[in-house]
Amino acid sequence: MKKVLVLAETRDGQLRNVSLEALAAAQVLAEGGEVVAALFGPDSGAHAATLGHHGAGTVYVADHAALAQYTPDAYVQALKQLIDHVSPDAVVLGHTAIGRDVAPRVAARLGYGLISDVTALEPGPVFTRPIYAGKAFQKRKFSDGMIMITIRPNNIPAAAADTGKTATVVPFDVEIKDLRSIVKEVVRKTSGKVDLSEAKIIVSGGRGVKSADGFKPLYELAEVLGAAVGASRGACDADYCDYSMQIGQTGKVVTPDLYIACGISGAIQHLAGMSNSKVIVAINKDPEAPIFQVADYGIVGDLFEVVPLLTAEFKKVLV
Known part of the structure; x- marks a missing residue:
């Protein structure tokens, strides 16, 4: 029985779909064990119920003000503290701008391996990822130790919501200090209404x-x-x-x-x-x-x- 931690992401107050896909991947990795999720930032706990409907048994909410906008230092500190507290066997993040930035930093600090840009996984576990600009795919696995992966959006289908499932919401106090950068304003240019x-x-x-x-x-x-x-x-x-x-x-x-x-x-x-x-x-x-x-x-x-x-x-x- 394994415990798998998922870092869920929000954008503009909305839960990103890749977080639900990460929960689906986590359920495969857990092999019938426990799936827990994390939400960072003020008001992010509003999405805990949705994460519960998609398989998270426990949702840790860190609503520290420094996590309101993404900064590498704050997220790395918060995730590392949560990993130390939860002691998961695996950590799953989306292969997004945040996931690509946070995962290698945390993996390096904790001495873990990392397989990024995963497009499929199968029991073993064996992970598939593209190489050579998508011309070929390789299958990789961890020899031992904790598993950390990032998954590419729109590749691993999210499980259907089960409103009969609920998650236990646990406030998690993090200590954020010595920030080298602070976000004061976000000016975002987008391609339209759809991410x-x-x-x-x-x-x-x-x-x-x-x-x-x-x-x-x-x-x-x-x-x-x-x-x-x-x-x-x-x-x-x-x-x-x-x-x-x-x-x-x-x-x-x-x-x-x-x-x-x-x-x-x-x-x-x-x-x-x-x-x-x-x-x-x-x-x-x-x-x-x-x-x-x-x-x-x-x-x-x-x-x-x-x-x-x-x-x-x-x-x-x-x-």
Whole structure:
């Protein structure tokens, strides 16, 4: 019987879906044992019930004021203290900006191994993760000691909510000191109403959009589909959009159910960030564009003609 700790994340007061996916991974690792979760920050305890519905038996809430906004020092101190208190056999985090930052810091301080960017796990436990910009996958496992992993969003399905399950909420006092940085204000530029890293559908534009105004048809299509809007590095470098929208090896790595690439040639750096999407639709005037080699469906044509037609057809079905 094992005990597994999950660090749940919130954003703008909402529980991130990757936290529920992390609970599903934790249940596999626990092998029938205990799954506990942690929430950091004031008012975060409001999400304890949801974590309980998805498998957490105990939820530790650290509402220290220093955890209101993410800072590496504060989160590392809080997580390390919680691990010392709980003594878990495994720790699971989302492979998000926070998870990628916190996990290696804590692992280094505690002398643990870390397997990051996990896309699947099986009994053993054996963890699958992509390598070489998504061209291959490797299976890894720990020889001994505590397990620490980060999981890629949208790869491990979250368990269905069971409202009959409840979690025991335990306030956890942490000592935060010697902070080297303090967040006074967060100015966030986003790709739209939907979180790009967790979006089920993404409409993405490349240099083929030609200008910032060229993204307007993509936003219209995204609005109909309830999708997020992303971009290639080429579009960002050309100042067509903000870098917060960048998908690729040096941007966000996404795994949506549907990825619609508009005017994106398909450079390897971009493919590294989206090639594991479940269904890829490519729209490009160049029939030889590399994006068609990974696409499930390809449309050879002008995106400014094709995208409005798609929007009109989806409106008939969805609106």
